[in-house]
Amino acid sequence: MQRTLALTLTAATLLAGCGKPKPQAPKLLSVKTARIAEANFQPSIEAISVLESTTTVSLRPETDGRVVKVLASDGERVKAGQPILVLDNVQQSAALDSAKAQARTDKLNAERYEFLYQNGAASAKQRDQYVTQAIASRDQALADAATLGYKYVRSPIDGVVGDLDSVKLGDYVQTGQAITGIVNNSTLWTLMQIPATQSGAVKIGQTVKVSSQTDPPITGEGTVSFISPYFGISGSSGSPNALMVKATFPNLTNELKTGQFVKSQIIVGNKQSLAVPVQAVFMQAQQPFVYVTVPVSKALPKIKASASVPEKQKKKLESLPPSTQIVVQRAVELGELQNNFYPLKSGLNKGDTVVVSKTALLSNGIPVKSVN
Incomplete structure (x- = not known):
């Protein structure tokens, strides 16, 4: 009887325990x-700016003439002095040949009369006459060589030839006519318009970071090299309340191009x-x-x-x-x-x-x- 009562109490205790579950920790x-x-942190001034080569020229002939040879092609890398076009030069070549021949003859005469003068067989006046003639003939040959040189349209700089489609073999070109551009992109400018409210923070020599709008971006780094002495003028291409700032940087990858728009950052400080x-x-x-x-x-x-x-x-x-x-x-x-x-x-x-x-x-x- 006592054993039955003990078992009953034990079962009741277990049932009571099951009715009161332990509190669970909240789910976090x-x-x-x-x-x-x-x-x-490096505080900066940002601007969308255009790139420009520090070395770029328009190729223009220095005389009139008809194109008889095209010696370069679009996008070709050329050296300073390398001919790009040749204009008709038959008359100029003939004139130079004649002038060289005359210069050689007059030089020999001048040397002969110098010898005769030294030996008392000719007067100083005769010698001077031939010497003067030799100098004039030499100068004429140099002038004719220069005239012929104008018939060779040469690149004035090392660089890359632009679009040459505007001039073809047989075309007649005139003095000063723009034929193409020669661009050297090894060093570039980024031309930034900085708001007047931020212009006071810009200084020569500050670091400028540029990145292209391509994916992935092409980056470069240079320094502020020019700050305009005046703000933009109303009616000009620049904002009347903005300051022109130039930064120069090496185009190490040669992937950035003249005329390309980039994001520029002028680093104006450095702080922790x-x-x-x-x-x-x-x-x-x-x-x-x-x-x-x-x-x-x-x-x-x-x-x-x-x-x-x-x-x-x-x-x-x-x-x-x-x-x-x-x-x-x-x-x-x-x-x-x-x-x-x-x-x-x-x-x-x-x-x-x-x-x-x-x-x-x-x-x-x-x-x-x-x-x-």
Whole structure:
């Protein structure tokens, strides 16, 4: 009888225990976090600008004539002095040959009369007459050579030949007519229009970074080499309230081209600042905020004192282990975004931990678990 009663009491105790399950730990939202630390920031002025070669010329003949030879082609790399076109030059070649022959004859006569003068067989007047004639003949040959040289349209610089389709064999060209361009892209200018409000920060020698609008971008780096002494003039191609700034840089890859538009950045400073990842920042009414993770034990006193937090939520937070991390919304003041980080002006301290994922799912007081 006693044994039966003991078994009954044991069974009753087990049944009572099953009716009161142990409280389960709350399920925490998993988030990624980042610690606030210092980073190097380089404030810059940005502009979309056009590239221009520091060495580019229009190829123009120095005399009239008909094209008898085309010695280069579009896109060909040429050296300074290399002929590009040859104009008809039969008369000029004949004139030069005649002038050279006359110059040789007059030189021999001058040398002969110098010998005769030295030996007393000719007067000084005769010698001087032939010497003068030899000098005149030599100069005429040089002049005729120059005239013939104008019939060879040569590249004045090392570079690449532009479009030559406008001139073909047999075409008649005139003095000063633009035939094509010769461009040397080894060194380029980027021509930037800087707003007047930012012009005071620009200095000669500052670093300028350029990147093309291609994918992937082509990059380059140079320095400010010219700052216009005046702002743009109304009615000109530039803005009347902008300053022309030139930067010179080597085109190391030779992939950037004259006339190409690029994004230019003038680096106007260099400073250390606390950095906030762009993924941590969200906006409310044009005010940037972040979510900071803190132990519930640290945040609880303020939460209890807050009239805006419901009592139910306060009790829920009180029941959490003291080390549980919760998120707290915090307003921040930030600088200009650079390389996916904002320089911090105020609102956070070094070492603070901010949430960088799932921020749209968060609100003040939500417990979280870092999965970094």
